[in-house]
Amino acid sequence: MAIVEAGQPVPEFSLATYEGDTFTQEDLCGATTVLVFYPFAFSPVCTDQMSFYQELLEDFEARGVTLYGVSCDAVWSQQAFREKLGITIGQLSDFEPKGAACRAFGVLHPGGFPQRALVMTGADGVVLWSHEADSPGELPGANLIFDALDAAAV
Amino acid sequence: MRGADGARLVIVYGDYECPFCAAVEDRLRSLALRLAFRHFPVRSSHPRAHAAACAAEAAALQGAFWPYHDALFADQGRLEDPHLWARAERLGLDVARFDADRRSSAVAERVRADFRGGVRAGVATTPTLFVDGERHAGRPDAALWAALGG
Numbered sequence: 001m002a003i004v005e006a007g008q009p010v011p012e013f014s015l016a017t018y019e020g021d022t023f024t025q026e027d028l029c030g031a032t033t034v035l036v037f038y039p040f041a042f043s044p045v046c047t048d049q050m051s052f053y054q055e056l057l058e059d060f061e062a063r064g065v066t067l068y069g070v071s072c073d074a075v076w077s078q079q080a081f082r083e084k085l086g087i088t089i090g091q092l093s094d095f096e097p098k099g100a101a102c103r104a105f106g107v108l109h110p111g112g113f114p115q116r117a118l119v120m121t122g123a124d125g126v127v128l129w130s131h132e133a134d135s136p137g138e139l140p141g142a143n144l145i146f147d148a149l150d151a152a153a154v
Numbered sequence: 155m156r157g158a159d160g161a162r163l164v165i166v167y168g169d170y171e172c173p174f175c176a177a178v179e180d181r182l183r184s185l186a187l188r189l190a191f192r193h194f195p196v197r198s199s200h201p202r203a204h205a206a207a208c209a210a211e212a213a214a215l216q217g218a219f220w221p222y223h224d225a226l227f228a229d230q231g232r233l234e235d236p237h238l239w240a241r242a243e244r245l246g247l248d249v250a251r252f253d254a255d256r257r258s259s260a261v262a263e264r265v266r267a268d269f270r271g272g273v274r275a276g277v278a279t280t281p282t283l284f285v286d287g288e289r290h291a292g293r294p295d296a297a298l299w300a301a302l303g304g
Contacts (some may be wrong), residue, residue, distance in 0.1 A: 049278075052197050052278055055197060085198045085199075141273070142278065143276045
């Protein structure tokens, strides 16, 4: 299934947070959000990607954008990943039922992990922009996100 | 910018804690190229990269960017503050001024401007090279080295 596209409503989904909360499509309403789907915590490219986006967090905040990392790892693994990297980007776990949210967004890799993909959602709960890397090993530049923000006039 | 006038320009985005950057820089220097270096420090991967970039810019304010830059890449295992001061001293810089400058907001802004410019140009990892306006992420492959004469 293909990745959700601009103009589509955000699908229904449910993800888990380390704090023990459930994060759903309703939590995306009211602000611009970028969901950063990444294959695996601690894998090399994901490490670089999270570190790199963290470096730009103040620029994203200045645009009123919140980032979340999404993977099929358990919340404990995601938290350990955050602590190891020293990053503050929130993490959402698609652990059980595994990959259900990724499937809803059309970014579940046949191997059972998220494709490396970015989905930007608007305050009204509609997809503003999406991007799937040509391969999971490719790190999408943050310029893609800023260009999409410019295009969406956010 | 350094290298032969009129030679092909290569812009390198790198950080001083990145071993691949050091290796690439070393090889590029042996070629007939003009080289520009821009800072792309990512702190959570390389905790000392930002401090090192600011140190190089502080050295630049005393006319010693490239010697300081080379001294950083030549010894990436020593990037703590005392090592940064020692390099400044060895290069004959005013160390007190160097130390004030490297912590100044002007220098931090300069490094940030490089980083943001890189982001805008699609840089996401180090090293990234720009050759004839085209972006090459990661270590150059054999074809790129051949094109650069190396």
